[in-house]
Amino acid sequence: MLIDTHTHIYGPEFDEDRVEVILRAKEAGVNHLILPAVNEESVSRMRQMKSLYPDYCSMAIGLHPEDVRTNYLQQLQFVKDELQTGDYIAVGEIGIDLYWDKTFQQEQEEAFLLQVQWAIEQDLPLIIHTRDSLHRTLQLLEPYKHKNLKGVFHCFGGNVEDAEAIFRMGDFKLGIGGVLTFKNSSLEQTLKNVPVDKIILETDSPYLAPVPKRGKRNEPALLIHLLPHLMDIYQCDEETLCKTLKQNTINLFGEN
Numbered sequence: 001m002l003i004d005t006h007t008h009i010y011g012p013e014f015d016e017d018r019v020e021v022i023l024r025a026k027e028a029g030v031n032h033l034i035l036p037a038v039n040e041e042s043v044s045r046m047r048q049m050k051s052l053y054p055d056y057c058s059m060a061i062g063l064h065p066e067d068v069r070t071n072y073l074q075q076l077q078f079v080k081d082e083l084q085t086g087d088y089i090a091v092g093e094i095g096i097d098l099y100w101d102k103t104f105q106q107e108q109e110e111a112f113l114l115q116v117q118w119a120i121e122q123d124l125p126l127i128i129h130t131r132d133s134l135h136r137t138l139q140l141l142e143p144y145k146h147k148n149l150k151g152v153f154h155c156f157g158g159n160v161e162d163a164e165a166i167f168r169m170g171d172f173k174l175g176i177g178g179v180l181t182f183k184n185s186s187l188e189q190t191l192k193n194v195p196v197d198k199i200i201l202e203t204d205s206p207y208l209a210p211v212p213k214r215g216k217r218n219e220p221a222l223l224i225h226l227l228p229h230l231m232d233i234y235q236c237d238e239e240t241l242c243k244t245l246k247q248n249t250i251n252l253f254g255e256n
C-alpha cells in the first residue's frame with residue numbers, strides 16, 4: 001500500500017520496459033503513482049500513460065523551472081488551458097532552480113507565482129521543486145501564506161530549520177526519496193525532528209535511486225528501500241508506517 005508521489009516513468013527512459021516496471025511496482029506493493037508534468041511535451045506522454053492505466057496513475061500539471069525558457073509565456077498558457085480540463089490533482093512540478101543556470105531567474109519566479117495563484121484559485125496542492133533556492137522560494141510564497149497553501153516540497157534534503165520554515169508557510173509535506181539512504185546524507189538526522197505525519201514518499205524516478213541501486217535508473221518499486229530507514233527513525237513497524245504514509249498522501253492529494 002505504498003504510493004509513489006513523484007515519478008516520471010512516462011519519460012523516454014522507460015519506453016523499452018514500462019510494462020515490466022509497472023509490474024515490479026505492483027509486486028513491491030506500490031499501488032498508486034502520481035505523475036508530475038515538466039513541460040508541454042511531457043503532458044502528451046503522461047496522458048498516454050494515464051489512458052493505459054487510468055486507476056493506477058494521477059496527473060499533475062506544471063511548468064518545471066528548468067523548462068522556463070524564452071517561450072515560457074506560451075508554455076504557461078498551455079498549463080493554464082490544461083488545468084481547465086479538471087484532469088489534474090495538483091499543480092507541479094513548479095518551483096525555482098538556480099543550480100545549473102540563473103539566466104532565467106526572473107522568468108522562473110514569474111512562472112512560479114502565476115502557477116501558485118492558479119493552484120490557489122482551484123484549491124489544488126502544489127508540487128514544489130527547489131534547488132539552491134529554498135529560501136528564495138519561501139520568500140516568494142510569503143504573500144500567499146494565508147491563502148490555504150498546501151502541497152509538497154519534493155525531494156526534500158534540508159535541515160530542521162528548513163523543514164520548520166516550510167511548515168510555517170502552509171499545509172506542506174516533505175517529499176522523501178532515495179537521498180534518505182545515501183551515506184553522506186543528513187536527512188535521517190533531520191527527520192528525527194520532523195513528525196511522521198509531515199512526510200510522503202517519492203522516487204523522482206528515473207533520478208536518485210536509493211541504495212543499493214544508487215547511480216542506476218530509479219523506478220517506483222525501489223520505494224521499499226526507504227522503509228527500513230523510516231521504521232528506524234520513527235520506531236514503528238512497517239504496517240503502521242505504511243498506513244500513516246498512505247493517509248498523509250490522501251490528506252494532501254485526495255483519494256484517487
Ligand SMILES: [Zn+2]
Nearest residue numbers: 006036093204
Ligand atoms: Zn520531478
